[in-house]
Amino acid sequence: MFVLGIETSCDETACAVVQDGRLIHSNIVATSLKEHSKFGGIIPEIASRRQLELIGAVVGSSLERASLTLKDIDAIAVTRSPGLIGSLLVGISYARALSFAAKKPLVDVDHIKAHLYANSLESYPVAGAPKEMPKLPAIGLIVSGGHTNLYLMKSPTDYKLLGQTRDDAAGEAFDKVSRILGLGYPGGPAIDRIAKEGVNNRIRFPQSPMEGTHDFSFSGVKTAVLQYQQKNKVTSKNDLAQIAYSFQDSVVSILVKKSIALCLQKKIKTLLIGGGVAANSTLRQKLNEEGEKNRIKIFVPPMSLCLDNAAMIAGAGYHLLKQKKLEIPN
Ligand code: KG4
Ligand code: ZN
DSSP: OEEEEEEOSSSEEEEEEEETTTEEEEEEEEEOHHHHHTTTSOOHHHHHHHHHHHHHHHHHHHHHHTTOOGGGOOEEEEEEESSOHHHHHHHHHHHHHHHHHHTOOEEEEEHHHHHHHGGGOEESSOOSSOOOOOOSSEEEEEEOSSOEEEEEEEETTEEEEEEEBSSSOHHHHHHHHHHHTTOOSSHHHHHHHHHTTOOSOSOOOOOOOOTTSSOBOOHHHHHHHHHHHHHHOOOSHHHHHHHHHHHHHHHHHHHHHHHHHHHHHHTOOEEEEESGGGGOHHHHHHHHHHHHHHTOEEEOOOHHHHSSOSHHHHHHHHHHHHHSOOOOOO
16 A cells, blocks of 8 residues: 655655555655754744745655656545644645545644654665564654653554653754754754764753653753853853753753653553654664663664654554545545
8 A cells, every 4th residue: 555645844845655654665855944044943934835835846756756656646644733834734735635636545644643653664675674663562752843752652543642841842952052052953963963072071951850750841951051151151162062962961861761761660662762853863872772771672763764754644644544444535
């Protein structure tokens, strides 16, 4: 079964073709990110206009790359929420029109849960042995620009929210701290890069353990960096690297600690990570180290599937389509 996925929740315009919820035949992503960087954040009006300009070409390229036509597609999956309303509407309207015109069933997908699904995908044709797929039940950690959630995932369509951020999302904290330090937007990759030149230094930023809950809080560490910078007015690359290192260490440590603790508490041996912050090199490394120590199998998507993409939407959509009667909208 070939599912065509469409994702337009923010600044990426993406389309992918995925077979049987697993094999990626094409995964095209266009982005207007560069146009937003001078504003220090996404400008919804610019994002939705670019979506409108790009969507037709991106869908066409995706089918071409997969060497398929619309006739070969069995169903369409589209991101329904969360996201910027103008951007979402472009993808949803396009998907509805395509579904109606080509008489293909359409399914709505939750963007956040789909991020975890990125761990169950591999590229077609498969080179070498097939990838090991996550065993469920699993704990899922979503770390993106808008969310920091912990889920108990019993099946590809059954997710129970166990914890979330009480204030800033992890990616949001990276973006805001990057801005405070003058490192640009998006902040995650900038901090990840410069922190590599930092060392385990004497600057310590707080971690909010949120004892007795599976929730997170990142506004404290963000404010601590702001106050430190207001007081010290750091400008040299070396000093900025030390701050970036300590901030990242604080965020990553708490993410790893709480995710592993939840796995141990629930006696679950699989931990899936998803969302843009899953691209963070220190998070990937620390999770793998702690996973090994605690005999928990860690799944982190390849870099290309950490950021917003439509392969995860098509993959997650496949399971929803299998679960319910396929319907053609009118
Ligand atoms: O999942 P995503 O593409 O968009 C949302 O659904 O929000 O995540 C974007 C977020 C941004 O906040 C960005 O700064 C962060 O992911 N990010 C990173 C890294 N790459 C992207 N955060 C930390 N380290 C990275 N290497
Ligand atoms: Zn996302």
